[in-house]
Each structure stands twice: as structure tokens, then as C-alpha cells.
Amino acid sequence: MLVGQGLINGLLFGGVYSLMAVGLTLIFGVMRVVNFAHGDMMVWGMYLAFFLSTRLGLDPYASFPLCAGALFVLGFAVQRGLVDRIIDAPHEMQILLMLGVALVLENAALVGFGPDPRRVRSIFSLATVWIGPFFLDVVRLVTFALALALTGLLSLFLFKTDLGRSMRAAADNPYGAAIIGTDVRRVYAVAFGIGAACVGAAGALLAPFYPFQPSVGLSASVTSFNIVIIGGMGSLAGAFLGGLLVATAESLGAVFLSPSLKELVSFSLLVLILLFRPAGLLGRRPA
Amino acid sequence: MRWLAGAALLALLVLPPFAGSYPVTLATLIFFYAYLGQAWNILGGYAGQLSAGHAAFVGIGAYATAMLSISWGITPWIGMFAGAAAAGALGGVIGFLGFRFGLRGFYFVLLTVAFAEICRIVALNTEAIGGAVGLYITFTGDPWQFQFQNPRAYYYVALALMLLATAVVWALERSRLGAYLIAIREDEEAAEALGIDAFRCKLYASVLSAFLTGLGGAFYAYYHFSLQPNSLFGIPLSVEIIIRPIVGGSGTLLGPILGSFILSPLAELSRSYFAAAGWSGAHLIVYGGLLIAVVLFLPGGAYPFLARRARQWTGRR
Numbered sequence: 001m002l003v004g005q006g007l008i009n010g011l012l013f014g015g016v017y018s019l020m021a022v023g024l025t026l027i028f029g030v031m032r033v034v035n036f037a038h039g040d041m042m043v044w045g046m047y048l049a050f051f052l053s054t055r056l057g058l059d060p061y062a063s064f065p066l067c068a069g070a071l072f073v074l075g076f077a078v079q080r081g082l083v084d085r086i087i088d089a090p091h092e093m094q095i096l097l098m099l100g101v102a103l104v105l106e107n108a109a110l111v112g113f114g115p116d117p118r119r120v121r122s123i124f125s126l127a128t129v130w131i132g133p134f135f136l137d138v139v140r141l142v143t144f145a146l147a148l149a150l151t152g153l154l155s156l157f158l159f160k161t162d163l164g165r166s167m168r169a170a171a172d173n174p175y176g177a178a179i180i181g182t183d184v185r186r187v188y189a190v191a192f193g194i195g196a197a198c199v200g201a202a203g204a205l206l207a208p209f210y211p212f213q214p215s216v217g218l219s220a221s222v223t224s225f226n227i228v229i230i231g232g233m234g235s236l237a238g239a240f241l242g243g244l245l246v247a248t249a250e251s252l253g254a255v256f257l258s259p260s261l262k263e264l265v266s267f268s269l270l271v272l273i274l275l276f277r278p279a280g281l282l283g284r285r286p287a
Numbered sequence: 288m289r290w291l292a293g294a295a296l297l298a299l300l301v302l303p304p305f306a307g308s309y310p311v312t313l314a315t316l317i318f319f320y321a322y323l324g325q326a327w328n329i330l331g332g333y334a335g336q337l338s339a340g341h342a343a344f345v346g347i348g349a350y351a352t353a354m355l356s357i358s359w360g361i362t363p364w365i366g367m368f369a370g371a372a373a374a375g376a377l378g379g380v381i382g383f384l385g386f387r388f389g390l391r392g393f394y395f396v397l398l399t400v401a402f403a404e405i406c407r408i409v410a411l412n413t414e415a416i417g418g419a420v421g422l423y424i425t426f427t428g429d430p431w432q433f434q435f436q437n438p439r440a441y442y443y444v445a446l447a448l449m450l451l452a453t454a455v456v457w458a459l460e461r462s463r464l465g466a467y468l469i470a471i472r473e474d475e476e477a478a479e480a481l482g483i484d485a486f487r488c489k490l491y492a493s494v495l496s497a498f499l500t501g502l503g504g505a506f507y508a509y510y511h512f513s514l515q516p517n518s519l520f521g522i523p524l525s526v527e528i529i530i531r532p533i534v535g536g537s538g539t540l541l542g543p544i545l546g547s548f549i550l551s552p553l554a555e556l557s558r559s560y561f562a563a564a565g566w567s568g569a570h571l572i573v574y575g576g577l578l579i580a581v582v583l584f585l586p587g588g589a590y591p592f593l594a595r596r597a598r599q600w601t602g603r604r
Contacts, residue, residue, distance in 0.1 A: 034393040085583055092337045095396055096533060097582045099339065103526065103575030107568030115567070214568070218522055222404055225397040233393075260412055267405050271384065274398070278388045 002255055005134055010251025011244060012140040015147035016202045018243030020220065021227035022151055022236055023198025027075075029234035030171040030191040032091070033083055036098035039220030040105035041196050045071055045203025046120075046212045047113055053120045060120045061142060064204035068197040075196025079189040087188070102221065109214035120207035143205040150201055151240060154194070158236070167191050171234070199224075219263070226270050232283020241281060245269075299446060303439045311442050317551040318445035319506060324531035324543030325452035326499035330378075331529065332537035333456075333465060334492035335472030336385075340399030342524035343406045344374035344497045348504020349514055350410065353422055356432065363433035367505030371498045377402070378497020382490040400522070407520035422514040433509040441510055448506060449544065452499055456540055459495075468492055472538070500528075523571065527554075530574055534581055536588025545590050550577075 020042065027035045035041075045067040052063040078101060086093050127138035158164035170177040170187045178184050206212070227246050231238025246266045253265030273280060303311055327341050351370035355361040361369075381402050385395040411419050428436045435441060459465040467488045470478040479485050508514055518524065535546025554570055561569035585592055 034396070082579065082583070086586075089582075089586070091393060092335065093582050093586060095337055095339075095393060096529075096578055099526070099529075100575040100578030100582065103571050103578065105575075107571040107575065110568035111572065219404070222397075222400055226401065229394070229397060258412070261408065263408055264405060267401055270398075270401055274384050274388075274394075278394075 001133065003252065006251045006255035007248060008134055008136065009140065010248035012136075012144040013251065014244035014247030015144035015151075016206050016243075017223065017227055017247045018240045019147040019151055019202040019205075020199050020224045021231065021239035021243045022154060023195040023202070024224045025228045025231070025234055025236060025239040026154075026198070027192055027195035028228065029236070030167055031079075031083070031087065031188050033087075033094050033192075034091075034098065034225070035192075035195060036095065036221060037078070037102035037105050037217075038195075038199055038224050039222070040102050040109070040214075040217035041071055041074065042199045042203035042206075042220050043109055043212065043214055043217040044074070044105060045200030046207045047109060047118070048200070049204035049207045050118050050120050059122050060204050060207050061122055061124070061146070064146070064201045067204040068201040071200025072193040072197040074200075076189045076193035078196070079192035080185075083192065084185060084188065102217070106214050106217045109217070113214065115213055115215070117211040117213045118207075119209075119211045122208040125208060137209060139208045143208070146205055147202065150198070154198065155236060157194075163187070163190065223263075223266065226266050229280055230266075230269055230273050232280025235280065235282045238280055238282030245281075296450075303442050308438055311438050313552060313555060315438070315442045315445045315510075316555065317547050318442070318449040319503065319510070320527060320531055320551050321544045321547035322445065322448040322452050322506075323500060323503050323528045324535070324547055325449065325456055326496050326503065327528050328456060328496075328532045328537055328543050329459065329499070330492045330496035332532055332539070332542070333459065333472065334468040334489055335538070336489055336492070337396050337529075338399040338493075338496075339396050339522070339525055339529065340381075340401070340403030341496075341500055341528045342520050342522070343399070343403040344378060344500035345504040345507055345524060345528075346403075346406055346410065346514075346516070346519035347374045347377055348501030349508035349519055350416055350422065350504075351501075352505040353424055353508045353514055354416060357422075357424070362431055363505055363509055364431070367433075367502055370505055371501035374501025374504065375494045375498035377406075378493040378495075379490060381497075382493030386486050386489045386493075400525075403520050403522070403525060407516050410516035410520060417514065419516065421516070424508065424512045424514075426512060433505070441506075444506060448503065453540065453544065455495075455499065460540060464488060464491060469538075526571070526574060530578060532588070534577060534588060536590030536592075539588070539590045542588050542590040545593075546588070549589065 020038070024035055024038050027033060048067045048070055049060040049063055052058040052066060053060060082097060082101065083094065086097060122139055124138040124142055129136050129138060158168055166177060166182045167187050167190070170182055170184050174184055223246070227242040228239055230246060231240070231242025246269065249265045249269055250262040254262040323341070323345065327338065330336050330338055348367065348370035351373045352363050352366040355366035355369055356363050381398055385398045410416060416422055426434060428434050430440070467478065467483045470481070470483060471485045471488060475485050507519070531546035531550050532543040533546070534550055535544065536542030557570040557573055561567070581588065
């Protein structure tokens with residue numbers, strides 16, 4: 001009973017995890033850059049939803065496209081202004097650069113918004129439904145549905161549009177893509193923007209039931225890295241599955257162990273994956 | 288150059304009795320963070336394996352030393368080596384997991400961050416070592432317990448640590464292992480083609496770096512007298528450890544020291560200045576901006592840049 005409830009809650013939470021991880025794996029898959037600021041970008045999405053709600057009275061379920069749009073611009077700018085300059089430098093340089101961006105974003109949020117936990121109210125905030133013997137918050141259901149829909153939209157974009165196709169082409173072989181006339185720089189910037197938009201939307205969708213403060217950015221980044229490694233770096237389907245898997249495992253860990261130890265469960269998953277299948281569940285081969 | 292270094296060292300040795308307590312404290316921090324940066328430098332600079340979770344080793348060293356002293360009465364002078372050994376063992380585990388399949392760059396970074404977070408969560412949830420409340424060491428002022436009435440004693444211990452790590456790195460630079468590590472950093476495939484066992488070399492670097500960092504943890508514990516999981520295992524401490532060698536010049540002997548002489552005073556000043564204004568995270572914004580600026584404009588760090596300038600200058604005369 002408790003286990004079933006944990007399973008359902010975990011799975012529903014997993015929608016957001018998947019959306020976060022899909023954004024991260026897209027950025028990595030296309031330009032081999034790990035976005036260390038991923039969780040901090042999510043936090044900015046959350047605060048944006050918070051201010052749109054308190055100042056303009058916009059429900060987070062209405063404002064999440066705005067948050068995604070704002071984060072798209074941020075991601076695009078980070079790629080164009082910073083990452084693009086060192087795209088050919090060793091990985092360590094890119095990692096350090098993104099670590100710098102993460103520090104700036106997290107602490108700018110801390111200085112700007114303070115350390116107090118926030119929560120965004122939604123019209124669904126107090127609604128609950130019973131499905132069979134299980135008790136569900138409507139916010140979690142709505143968030144799950146929207147996160148799935150956004151992930152679906154993203155794969156439609158990647159597989160059915162010209163820009164999406166050129167993105168996958170640039171991911172597979174940047175030189176080949178450039179030879180057949182792809183503007184690789186633009187594709188990179190758009191890919192970074194979309195990755196950031198995913199995590200921005202994920203932040204806005206989480207805000208109604210997940211109290212947040214600037215410091216959650218780091219744990220969100222670490223969780224996204226976990227999911228992406230477990231699913232297979234650069235694999236969209238792997239990130240999606242990994243998100244659901246990790247969220248469910250964490251939720252069961254909270255039931256069986258203790259809520260404060262739930263992150264240990266996903267770290268243990270990570271260690272197991274690195275020991276036995278370092279390419280990840282759906283990854284082709286380790287980079 | 289050699290004369291200059293000798294004179295500087297002599298000055299550092301004889302000046303403290305004549306200096307006020309603030310400069311002594313500041314210098315202690317400079318030495319201590321230069322020490323941690325130098326320990327990181329072995330793995331991050333020479334072996335080129337970026338660790339963003341070195342705080343884990345500081346934390347393990349600190350907790351192990353303090354717990355051995357509190358529950359078994361073992362003096363920290365001995366306990367610190369047990370703590371360092373525990374940290375070294377963790378460094379071995381992380382290295383084993385990270386290097387075993389020849390996984391590059393980011394895998395290792397993510398693994399180090401993940402392990403630091405694991406340590407933080409475990410420490411927060413283990414009542415036996417104080418849990419979320421933290422662990423406090425009662426001050427006795429007994430030198431046998433690594434406690435000193437006079438802040439100048441800490442100054443000399445920190446200076447000795449810094450010199451020790453620098454000597455280790457100096458020896459490493461001249462050793463076979465050091466040459467292997469640099470070869471691996473520059474081109475791992477080529478190094479392996481020459482018959483270098485890259486996995487083993489990187490593993491040694493990880494263990495050595497973690498061991499020295501863990502030794503620093505004992506100093507941290509007995510300098511601050513309070514151990515908090517969030518500050519000992521947290522990312523901010525890892526960033527403090529990384530940023531000095533990066534700014535000063537990672538993979539160089541004097542880079543971490545130069546970086547610490549540049550950054551530690553800056554950090555102290557900006558921290559107290561921003562704290563007075565109520566902006567607790569502001570000095571980390573400065574760090575972030577600095578990281579970005581160094582990567583974009585001075586990728587080798589300050590030391591190679593200054594050394595080049597100095598050579599040009601002396602060459603022109």
C-alpha cells in the first residue's frame with residue numbers, strides 16, 4: 001500500500017526529472033559540453049514562476065512557457081557569449097567555465113532572492129483525487145502530464161523539423177554537418193537554448209509542490225548528471241527512462257529508508273551503472 | 288630565483304612574532320588553502336583529472352581525526368594520518384570507478400561531485416558523528432591535542448603543510464610517475480601506446496592527492512573546532528580548493544601558492560565586506576566570474592603568464 005503510493009508518487013515526479021535530464025543530454029549530445037549550471041538554470045525558472053505568480057498573478061501552469069522562453073534566451077546567450085569561444089578547448093576548460101557560470105547563477109539568486117524557501121501557489125494546489133486506493137495531488141498529475149507533453153514535443157522537433165534534423169546531424173558529425181551547409185554555430189546556440197528551456201520549464205512545473213531556495217540548484221544539477229549517466233550520456237530515450245527510474249527509486253528509498261537518505265539510492269544506482277554498464281542503460285559507448 | 292625563494296621563506300619564518308594577529312590569521316589561511324590547492328594540483332593539474340569534490344577528502348580527514356581523538360583518545364598528531372589514509376582509500380575507490388573504463392573528463396568530475404554529496408548526506412544522517420548538529424571539539428590549548436593558545440603555532444603548522452605538499456609535488460615532477468602523469472594528461476592514447484599503464488598512474492595520483500587533502504582535514508578540524516557536514520563536504524569548499532590552482536596555474540609547482548596569495552586575501556576581504564552588506568553568496572559570484580575570466584583569457588593561469596613576462600623582461604636587458 002505504502003509501496004504502491006511511493007511508486008506512483010515517484011513515477012509522477014519522474015516526469016520532471018526526465019524533462020531536466022533530456023535538456024542536459026541534448027546539450028551534451030549536440031556539443032559535448034556538460035552544463036554544470038543546469039540545476040541553477042532550473043532555479044531561475046522557479047524564481048521566474050514565483051515572481052510571475054506574486055506580481056502578475058499568473059498561475060505557474062500558465063507561465064511555464066514564459067519561463068522556458070526566458071531560459072532559452074539565457075542558454076542561447078551562454079552558448080554564444082561564453083561556450084562558443086572555447087568549443088574546441090579541452091573538456092576541462094569547458095567544465096571550469098560552466099562551473100563558473102553555475103556559481104554566478106546560484107549566488108546571484110542567493111543575493112537577489114534570499115535563502116528563504118519559496119513555494120508557488122497554483123489553482124490546483126489543494127486539489128486531490130483518489131485513484132483506486134491511492135491518493136494523488138492534482139498538481140503532481142498536471143506537472144507529470146505537461147512534462148511528458150513537452151518531452152514529446154521536443155522529440156517531434158528533433159525528428160520532424162529541418163532545424164531538429166540539422167541538430168542531430170551536428171551532434172553526429174559537426175564537420176559533415178558544416179560541409180553540407182549547416183550553420184553549426186547557430187545550431188549549437190539553439191540546442192543550448194532548448195536544453196536550458198527544458199530545465200526552465202521543469203523548474204516552473206516543479207514550483208507548485210516543491211519548496212525551493214537557491215541551493216537546490218546544485219542538487220538538481222547532480223541529480224540530472226546522475227540520470228543522464230544512468231540513461232547513457234547523449235541518449236534522449238535514456239534520459240527519459242533514467243528520469244522515471246531514478247525518481248521511482250528515490251521515492252521507494254524514501255519509503256523504505258528515510259526521506260533524507262533518498263539521494264543515496266540514486267547515487268548507489270550511479271555506482272552500480274559505472275561498475276557494470278558505464279555506457280549507461282541506452283548509451284552506445286562511453287565517451 | 289633560488290635566492291629570492293630562500294629570502295621569502297626566511298621572512299615567512301621570522302616575521303610572525305612581530306606581526307599582529309590579523310596578518311598571522313590571513314597568512315595561515317593563505318598557506319592552508321595553498322596546501323589544499325597543491326594537493327589537488329597532483330590530480331587536477333599534473334594528471335589532468337578534474338576533481339570537483341575534493342571537499343570529501345577534507346571532510347573525511349577532519350571527521351576521522353576528530354572522532355579518533357574524541358572517542359578513543361588518540362592524539363590528532365597520529366589520528367591525522369589515519370584520517371588521511373581513509374581519505375586516500377576513498378580517492379582510490381573514486382579513481383577505480385572513474386578510471387577503470389578509461390572514462391574521460393566529465394565522468395570523473397560528476398563522480399567526484401556525487402561522492403562528495405554522498406559523504407555530506409551520510410554525515411548529516413549519522414548521529415554518532417553529530418549528524419546535522421555537527422561535531423564540536425572542546426578547546427584545551429594542549430599542543431599534544433593539536434590545540435594552541437597562540438595563533439602563530441597554527442601559522443607554522445600551515446606553513447609546514449604548504450612546504451610539505453610543495454616538496455611532494457617537486458619530487459613528483461622529477462619522478463617517473465610525474466612524467467607519466469603529464470604524458471597522460473597531454474595525450475592518453477599516445478601515452479598508453481608507449482606502454483604507460485594510464486589506469487594505474489591516475490589511480491596513484493588520485494590516492495596521493497586524496498591522502499594529502501585528508502591530512503589537511505585534520506588541520507581544518509583543529510583550527511575551526513567545529514565540523515559541519517554542509518561546510519566540510521559542500522561544493523563551496525571544493526570550489527575554494529579548485530580555484531586557487533586554476534587561477535595561479537594548475538600543473539605548475541608554484542601555481543597553487545601564487546593563486547592562494549592572490550585569492551585568499553581577496554576572499555577574506557570580499558567575504559567580510561559582503562557579509563557586512565548582508566550578501567552572503569557574493570564572494571562566490573566573484574569566484575564564478577574569475578573562473579570564467581581565467582578560462583577565457585588566461586587559460587594556463589597566472590604563474591605561466593608571469594613567468595613568460597619575467598623571461599621576456601630579463602631577456603630584453
